[in-house]
Amino acid sequence: MTCATASGPARPPAASELERYRRLRQIRRFEETLLALFDEGVLNGTTHACIGQEADAVAVAEHLREGDHLFSNHRCHGHWLAWTGDAEGLLAEIMGKPSGACGGIGGSQHLCAPGFKSNGIQGGIVPAAAGIALAMQLDGGGAISVVFLGDGTFGEGAVYETLNLAALWGLPLLFVVEDNGWAQSTPRRRSIAGSIPARFEAFGIPVVAVESTDVTELSEAAGRAVAGCRARRGPQALVIGTYRLCHHSKNDDHRPREEVEARRASDPLHVHGRRLDPESRAAVDAAVEDWIAGVVERVRAR
Amino acid sequence: MIYARALGDALRGALAADRRVILLGEDIADPYGGAFKVTRGLSTAFPDRVRATPISEGAITGVAAGLALAGYRPVVEIMFGDFLTLCFDQIVNHIAKYGAMYDGGVRCPVIVRTPSGGGRGYGPTHSQSLEKHFLGVPHLQVVAASLWHDPKALFARFLAGDAPVLHIEHKLLYPLTAGLAEVAPADPVTEEGSPGMPPTMSFRLVARESCRLTVIAYGYQAELVRRVVERLGVEEELFVELLVPAQIAPVDYEPLVASAAVTGRVLTVEEGASGWSWGTEIASELGRRLFGSLRRAPDVLTSSADVIPSAGDREAEVLVGERHIEAAIREAAR
Numbered sequence: 001m002t003c004a005t006a007s008g009p010a011r012p013p014a015a016s017e018l019e020r021y022r023r024l025r026q027i028r029r030f031e032e033t034l035l036a037l038f039d040e041g042v043l044n045g046t047t048h049a050c051i052g053q054e055a056d057a058v059a060v061a062e063h064l065r066e067g068d069h070l071f072s073n074h075r076c077h078g079h080w081l082a083w084t085g086d087a088e089g090l091l092a093e094i095m096g097k098p099s100g101a102c103g104g105i106g107g108s109q110h111l112c113a114p115g116f117k118s119n120g121i122q123g124g125i126v127p128a129a130a131g132i133a134l135a136m137q138l139d140g141g142g143a144i145s146v147v148f149l150g151d152g153t154f155g156e157g158a159v160y161e162t163l164n165l166a167a168l169w170g171l172p173l174l175f176v177v178e179d180n181g182w183a184q185s186t187p188r189r190r191s192i193a194g195s196i197p198a199r200f201e202a203f204g205i206p207v208v209a210v211e212s213t214d215v216t217e218l219s220e221a222a223g224r225a226v227a228g229c230r231a232r233r234g235p236q237a238l239v240i241g242t243y244r245l246c247h248h249s250k251n252d253d254h255r256p257r258e259e260v261e262a263r264r265a266s267d268p269l270h271v272h273g274r275r276l277d278p279e280s281r282a283a284v285d286a287a288v289e290d291w292i293a294g295v296v297e298r299v300r301a302r
Numbered sequence: 303m304i305y306a307r308a309l310g311d312a313l314r315g316a317l318a319a320d321r322r323v324i325l326l327g328e329d330i331a332d333p334y335g336g337a338f339k340v341t342r343g344l345s346t347a348f349p350d351r352v353r354a355t356p357i358s359e360g361a362i363t364g365v366a367a368g369l370a371l372a373g374y375r376p377v378v379e380i381m382f383g384d385f386l387t388l389c390f391d392q393i394v395n396h397i398a399k400y401g402a403m404y405d406g407g408v409r410c411p412v413i414v415r416t417p418s419g420g421g422r423g424y425g426p427t428h429s430q431s432l433e434k435h436f437l438g439v440p441h442l443q444v445v446a447a448s449l450w451h452d453p454k455a456l457f458a459r460f461l462a463g464d465a466p467v468l469h470i471e472h473k474l475l476y477p478l479t480a481g482l483a484e485v486a487p488a489d490p491v492t493e494e495g496s497p498g499m500p501p502t503m504s505f506r507l508v509a510r511e512s513c514r515l516t517v518i519a520y521g522y523q524a525e526l527v528r529r530v531v532e533r534l535g536v537e538e539e540l541f542v543e544l545l546v547p548a549q550i551a552p553v554d555y556e557p558l559v560a561s562a563a564v565t566g567r568v569l570t571v572e573e574g575a576s577g578w579s580w581g582t583e584i585a586s587e588l589g590r591r592l593f594g595s596l597r598r599a600p601d602v603l604t605s606s607a608d609v610i611p612s613a614g615d616r617e618a619e620v621l622v623g624e625r626h627i628e629a630a631i632r633e634a635a636r
Contacts, residue, residue: 105404106405110404121391125396131371131372138324158360161356161361164356164358165356
């Protein structure tokens with residue numbers, strides 16, 4: 001496979017409420033299945049699941065189009081699935097198969113597909129995403145570069161250097177911040193002074209801020225952010241307040257149990273699932289079970 | 303023509319030949335034209351593709367990574383080699399890794415150029431030769447400018463290839479006259495080396511069989527060694543062969559082995575601080591390959607493992623100079 005160019009895949013853009021639910025459910029079941037496969041001893045290394053944050057990826061990806069580029073971080077499976085749709089390539093990669101997306105070399109957090117890359121170094125991907133945006137500016141098309149970062153990443157200097165450059169040079173770069181309140185085991189109050197939106201505003205970068213796990217609300221916000229970035233051909237931030245319902249990587253969750261339990265009420269699958277009629281929702285759930293079983297079976301057989 | 307001008311012309315040629323070539327760096331735009339004036343005139347000729355940047359070595363190296371991933375051919379100038387520490391993450395964990403960790407799915411051919419070395423009294427943080435910290439980084443080529451390697455040919459090679467390159471330019475080379483014909487007009491300099499590798503230059507006043515020692519050096523040190531080699535040969539008939547590679551990592555061992563197998567003695571010379579160095583690696587490898595046919599263990603000459611003082615006399619004590627080279631050659635050739 002080659003992913004040398006910046007051009008991205010073409011997933012169906014506009015999503016119905018049912019389709020959105022299916023995408024959320026696919027990411028959730030993929031991550032849960034991955035964790036089960038780890039327990040089974042089939043997988044090597046580590047992983048960072050995005051359980052609870054699936055709606056961010058689904059909401060942003062549905063506003064991207066062919067030619068756009070998405071750069072992600074260590075917690076990248078949701079972004080990958082929402083943008084490339086290639087579950088088998090990802091599972092094979094994490095299973096270390098030669099047929100994986102990166103031949104089994106990259107593993108969970110070093111992924112590449114047309115229009116998608118991820119790397120496991122906090123902050124270091126942000127200037128690379130800006131470089132891709134500069135390439136888009138020089139190419140003169142309408143494409144945008146998107147980079148996902150977490151609240152913990154705001155401890156890294158490379159982020160601030162890039163905010164400055166992106167604003168100075170008017171780069172078509174969308175910063176999507178998934179602020180889940182915890183940087184691994186360190187709560188936000190011990191890792192971040194001041195406000196995240198104010199950081200962008202200090203550089204003159206417009207911010208859309210939304211505190212939600214509701215994919216519909218997030219999609220509306222993401223739509224505004226993407227449209228702003230595209231229309232102005234300049235940097236834009238989308239800051240999402242969310243929550244991680246799983247551990248950071250594997251069996252390493254020391255957050256207060258009652259805090260995590262309280263946030264289960266805002267599980268994006270429940271929030272969005274309530275909108276659907278129970279029969280349709282059950283049908284999607286069943287279809288996704290078949291889908292993930294098929295993915296696992298085919299990849300195991302590779 | 304002085305080296306700085308020859309290098310500037312090489313960059314101008316690269317910009318003219320390929321619209322994907324982009325130059326990024328602090329203060330590289332006109333009228334300033336870079337701290338060492340290498341890029342003077344280029345932003346006027348190519349305003350969209352020669353950009354002065356904020357003081358953000360990490361980010362501009364990272365931006366270059368993104369440009370390269372998207373098909374461009376970025377050339378980054380880091381104003382002083384000492385500042386490479388600020389690019390270490392981008393070079394090691396991003397630029398050098400992308401191609402391999404994505405299983406060949408991308409290329410990231412960033413060229414990072416930087417002036418290095420002392421001799422100008424700039425003191426502890428503007429005089430170092432830190433390239434040894436980048437030697438051995440998988441998939442990274444480290445290349446050192448010399449007066450004998452045509453920068454036009456070297457940059458054409460970099461731009462035709464896919465590998466990320468760190469190009470080390472000793473700042474004392476910039477004002478010196480460059481080019482084989484000018485540097486050693488009367489004496490034979492021959493190109494050696496393996497196919498596909500940048501040439502290793504060989505300088506000797508007599509046949510290899512009459513040389514008592516093989517000296518291996520790069521960059522400005524190679525020029526210092528040449529002066530000593532010429533003087534010792536002419537004045538004392540103490541003949542040694544000087545080998546000057548352009549690419550210092552990975553090393554093309556063939557020309558080094560071919561020479562050392564005949565002379566039986568090896569001395570490496572570099573300006574970086576002693577220990578864990580380019581020379582110790584070469585000494586180890588040549589010792590292994592030529593064990594039994596060497597007449598003494600390979601010698602390694604480096605600068606002292608110390609900060610580089612600003613005061614001229616004290617700087618000269620710390621950094622390798624001609625007198626250290628002469629003493630080391632006499633000792634190794636005994």
